[in-house]
Amino acid sequence: MAEAVALIGCKGPAQESEYRQILAAAMPEERLVPFRVMDAGERAAARVAIVANPDPAEVAALPGLVWVQSLWAGVEKLVGAFDRPLPIVRLVDREMARTMAEAVLAWTYYLQRDMPAYARQQSERVWRSHAYRKPVDVTIGLLGLGALGSEAAARLLDAGFPVIGWSRSPKAVARVETYHGADGLPAMLGRCDILVCLVPLTTETRGLVNAARLAALKPGAALINFARGPIVVTGDLIAALDGGRLAHAVLDVFDVEPLPADSALWSHPGVTVLPHVSGPTDMASAAATVAANLRSYRKTGAPPQGVDAARGY
Ligand code: NAP
Numbered sequence: 001m002a003e004a005v006a007l008i009g010c011k012g013p014a015q016e017s018e019y020r021q022i023l024a025a026a027m028p029e030e031r032l033v034p035f036r037v038m039d040a041g042e043r044a045a046a047r048v049a050i051v052a053n054p055d056p057a058e059v060a061a062l063p064g065l066v067w068v069q070s071l072w073a074g075v076e077k078l079v080g081a082f083d084r085p086l087p088i089v090r091l092v093d094r095e096m097a098r099t100m101a102e103a104v105l106a107w108t109y110y111l112q113r114d115m116p117a118y119a120r121q122q123s124e125r126v127w128r129s130h131a132y133r134k135p136v137d138v139t140i141g142l143l144g145l146g147a148l149g150s151e152a153a154a155r156l157l158d159a160g161f162p163v164i165g166w167s168r169s170p171k172a173v174a175r176v177e178t179y180h181g182a183d184g185l186p187a188m189l190g191r192c193d194i195l196v197c198l199v200p201l202t203t204e205t206r207g208l209v210n211a212a213r214l215a216a217l218k219p220g221a222a223l224i225n226f227a228r229g230p231i232v233v234t235g236d237l238i239a240a241l242d243g244g245r246l247a248h249a250v251l252d253v254f255d256v257e258p259l260p261a262d263s264a265l266w267s268h269p270g271v272t273v274l275p276h277v278s279g280p281t282d283m284a285s286a287a288a289t290v291a292a293n294l295r296s297y298r299k300t301g302a303p304p305q306g307v308d309a310a311r312g313y
Helices: 012-026 040-045 056-060 094-112 115-123 147-158 181-189 211-215 234-242 283-300
Strands: 004-008 031-034 048-051 067-070 140-143 163-167 177-180 194-197 221-225 246-251 271-273
Touching: 004 012, 004 040, 012 031, 012 283, 048 283, 067 283, 094 115, 094 147, 094 194, 094 221, 094 246, 094 283, 140 147, 147 163, 163 181, 177 181, 211 234, 234 246
Parallel strands: 004 031, 004 048, 048 067, 140 163, 140 194, 163 177, 194 221, 221 246, 246 271
Antiparallel strands: none
C-alpha cells in the first residue's frame, strides 16, 4: 500500500471530511488519511503531514515525518511547537493574496469615505457632510511587503492611493516607496494616513504597534490590523483612540479569538470588529498549491522551502 499523507488538526469530523475531500481531489495520486484513523504502520511510514491546527503530540507520533505543510499563511503557532526541527511549509496562495488585497482595499475605502462617522451619525439622526478626501491625498503605509503586503500594495496603487511600505530587509516593490528595519520605521509612520498591518507574528513584531508608534502616525490616522492580534498593544490602541490621536481601527485579529464578550473593543465607537475574515484560506485553491508542493517533493525528494525558524516566519 502506498505511503499515506497525514491530515492533522482539523476542527471536528465535518471540517476534516470537507478538507480531505477537496485535498484528495487535487492530488488523486496521494493517499490522504486523517491522523486519528492511521494505523501503526501508516504512522511509522508517513513522511508528509498536512496540518490545520495540529496537536504537537500527533506530529510527535509520526517519527518519519520529513516536512509539514500548513493550510494557513501564518505559522506562529507551529514554529518551535514540535519535538524536532521539522521544515514547516506555510501556505502561499494566489487566491488568498487576492482576497486579502480585496479586504485591504475595501476597508481602506471604508476609512477614506468616512463610513464610521456616517454610521455613527445615522444612529443619532445627524445630517452632516465631511470633506471628501481623494485617494491621492490618503497615504497608506503597509507594515509587511511579503506575499500579502505586495499584492495589497498593487491593488491600492491601482485605486489611486499612494503606498509606502516597510519590511525587515530592503525591498524593491514597483511604485512603492520602501523602508526597512527598525531604523526605517519612524520615517514611514509619520507619513501614514492609514497604517495596514500585514507582518507575521514573531518575537520581533509582538507589541510592534504600541503607544509611541501610534503617536508617530499623522494626527487623525487610522489603523487596519489584518495580521495577528498581539502585534498591536490593545491598551495603547484604546488610549490612542480615546485621546483622539487615532480616528479609527479596523481589527480582524485579536489577542484571544473569538474576541471575549467582555472585551472593551466590541463597544468602542472607534473600533470595527471583524471575526478573522480578511484573508480566509480558499480550500480549493490551497489544495492545488499543496498538491504542487507534494508533487515537487515526490519528484525531487527535496521538501519545499520552509519557514526560517530563527526569524519565525
Ligand atoms: P510573508 O510573505 O512572510 O511576508 C511578511 C512580510 O513582513 C515581509 O515583507 C517581511 O519582511 C515582513 N516582516 C517580518 N518581520 C518583520 C520585522 N521584524 N520587521 C519588518 N518587517 C518584517 O507573509 P504573508 O504571506 O504576507 O503574511 C503575513 C501575515 O498575514 C501572516 O503571517 C499571517 O499572520 C497574516 N494573515 C492573516 C490572515 C487573516 O485572515 N487575518 C490571513 C492570512 C495571513 P522581509 O520581506 O524582509 O522578509
